Amino acid sequence: MADNREFFYRRLHSLLGVIPIGLFLMQHLTVNFFSTYGPEAFNNAAGFMENLPLRLGLEIFVIYLPLLFHAIYGVFIAFTAEPNTIRYGFFRNWMFLVQRITGILTLIFIAWHVWETRLANAIYGTEINFDLMASILSDPIMFWFYIIGVVSAVFHFANGLWSFFVTWGLTISPKSQLVMTYITIAIFAVFTYMGISSLIAFAS
């Protein structure tokens, strides 16, 4: 382990992106989706999450620390690449580039989003509920910022899951990798739908 630190960091980066961050993302979007059933349903679902025991501990170890590592190391990975989609316009090469772009977009979005919700709650005691999201998203600029942020995050997760399967040697043959491409496209479609309809529900 001593001389292959880079190997360890890369694999950790890949693992954390799916477990726990990817799982958290799916759970978060599912809770948000309750907003389409009305403010009360959403407030109940969010309240359940808010009242989980050891919440701060869960947040730190399941969200903040993994996310920080994934983000910082990810930015390093993104900026050591020299994208060349102009010359090599293959599908996977585009995914490679978009993975890096959505990674950066998601980082900006999450930083803002955490500030506006969780940190505002911790510092100013802002209550996190349907009304808070409704007032944030009533601003069209914010609405579109959230749309871009959510779509980026879901893309980054779905395509990252595809890479995860290659990185850990789960999908080796081109055929299995292709099947995984379809599966991850489906995951992208489902969670994008859920994310966008939640945002629309908050805003309307």
Next chain:
Amino acid sequence: MAEATKTKTIKFIITRQDSPDSQSYEEEFEIPYRKNMNVISALMEIRRNPVNAKGEETAPVNWEMGCLEEVCGACSMVINGKPRQSCTALIDQLEQPVRLEPMNTFPVVRDLEVDRRRMFDSLKKVKAWTPIDGTHDLGPGERMAESRRQWAYELSKCMTCGVCLEACPNVNSNANFIGPAALSQVRLHNATPNGSLHKAERMAAVTGDGGLQNCGNSQNCVQSCPKGIPLTTSIAALNREATVQSFKSFFGSDHNQ
């Protein structure tokens, strides 16, 4: 095409560089057409009569070549935007003007000649060979199943041409990634009965700095390899091997390799 009634010609735009540190520049050439020319015979024509399209005398264009039948990889360059071997690039199949550039991932020596040393260093680093000599006779190697031999033969076709490194967005001056070619050679040597005796050493080397983990799955390599080597399959297979190895070395006993 219409005005080329008397003598048909071929136009070239060649990226030139006089020395490793000097600035590159473009120079145009126009040479008489002959039947069945390839890029190398065209470059030979320029060397015979080093005059550019403006009619000025210039230094002959420098390039590298060896086998002339796409097995040595020495003549690789970027032709009309694609890295490939100039010996099998037939003029009749190329759009004109034909653009020739060196493979910029590697240090340029002069004009179209690059220094592919990093590839050979990588092969050494990951021990991409099978030791067959000893202080005593090691005897004949174990036999391989014919079907497996045929599969391994495909991997052994790599000519270290560098096209896959040129195509890889993660092989560049910011990174020390060894690139796809050497990774696939590790898989080849791990797969043969004699080579597999040194699998653990190769796996340790290939998960070291600049190794396997730097692959970002753009999969340009497998699309670009002139020998059709299944590079991304090799990489994923090594990934699985590395996963197994790291579990074994962390949770396993003290002698598992």
